[in-house]
Amino acid sequence: MGLKIWIENGLVDQDDAKISVFDHGLLYGDGVFEGIRIYQGKIFECQAHLDRLYESAKVICLEIPMSIETMTDAMEQTIRANDVHEGYIRLIATRGIGDLGLDPFLCKGPQVIIIADNIQLYPEALYEKGMKIVSVSSVRNHPLSCPPQVKSLNYLNNILAKIEAIRAGASEGIMYNHLGFVAEATGDNVFIVKKRVIYTPPVQAGSLDGITRQVVIKLAEKQNIKVVERNLTRFDLYTADELFLTGTAAEVIGAVEMDGRKIGAGTPGAITKMLRQKFFEYARS
Numbered sequence: 639m640g641l642k643i644w645i646e647n648g649l650v651d652q653d654d655a656k657i658s659v660f661d662h663g664l665l666y667g668d669g670v671f672e673g674i675r676i677y678q679g680k681i682f683e684c685q686a687h688l689d690r691l692y693e694s695a696k697v698i699c700l701e702i703p704m705s706i707e708t709m710t711d712a713m714e715q716t717i718r719a720n721d722v723h724e725g726y727i728r729l730i731a732t733r734g735i736g737d738l739g740l741d742p743f744l745c746k747g748p749q750v751i752i753i754a755d756n757i758q759l760y761p762e763a764l765y766e767k768g769m770k771i772v773s774v775s776s777v778r779n780h781p782l783s784c785p786p787q788v789k790s791l792n793y794l795n796n797i798l799a800k801i802e803a804i805r806a807g808a809s810e811g812i813m814y815n816h817l818g819f820v821a822e823a824t825g826d827n828v829f830i831v832k833k834r835v836i837y838t839p840p841v842q843a844g845s846l847d848g849i850t851r852q853v854v855i856k857l858a859e860k861q862n863i864k865v866v867e868r869n870l871t872r873f874d875l876y877t878a879d880e881l882f883l884t885g886t887a888a889e890v891i892g893a894v895e896m897d898g899r900k901i902g903a904g905t906p907g908a909i910t911k912m913l914r915q916k917f918f919e920y921a922r923s
């Protein structure tokens with residue numbers, strides 16, 4: 639049996655959930671999206687994700703044709719219709735149907751799609767062993783291009799980076815900004831631990847303002863671990879005691895090898911493991 643998908647104004651069978659070939663989301667990657675976890679039937683950090691979605695939409699001059707309240711209700715309905723208890727929501731707002739030209743103002747109006755499904759990004763063994771990552775040559779969006787804080791439907795830059803990482807036999811790629819500072823991984827934020835202090839690049843270095851990142855910073859501070867947001871270089875990552883990534887799908891995952899250098903002891907570190915555990919507890923509290 640297929641899923642029930644929210645599209646336009648209500649739920650339809652997966653096979654009937656279709657968009658036009660003239661939708662600018664398809665023609666140009668013109669739109670915004672969110673990926674959100676469902677833990678124990680509840681939408682994780684719902685308000686933060688919706689704020690980010692509506693802010694991303696504002697930056698690209700796309701007016702989502704639903705209030706935050708209606709959107710939340712539609713998400714709840716989609717979760718219930720699919721009986722998802724532990725899973726993932728993909729929330730999409732496309733520019734809508736237009737012509738073959740770029741002009742978004744000729745489009746008929748945004749299309750909202752909500753998908754609720756299960757998710758498992760990495761096998762459990764990878765969390766225990768820790769992942770291999772590499773630096774990639776694709777540079778994170780310049781702040782004067784589509785701002786990196788916009789979670790847009792156009793992920794090609796990150797996809798090129800992901801291809802490089804996979805081709806190099808790694809699970810993730812570290813992307814740098816145009817100044818050479820660490821921005822983020824292709825779908826996750828980056829943290830290091832050095833002498834029991836946690837460091838992560840500021841959002842202005844070209845990261846998405848990750849919701850998992852925000853939660854992990856709070857959880858670390860609650861454990862009296864200092865978190866410093868500052869620019870990081872390759873040197874900082876290679877010489878870190880611990881390195882971990884955060885994201886909705888990956889949650890908290892340690893990286894133990896980068897560009898052929900062993901990170902720390904070559905296994906996920908104590909602070910990484912502790913934060914993964916605290917995150918698990920927080921998500922289910």
Ligand code: PMP
Nearest residue numbers: 825826827846848849850885886
């Ligand atoms: N950076 C990028 C480029 C992402 O796509 C994501 C989301 N997958 C993240 C960071 C992590 O953000 P969040 O914790 O909100 O999922």
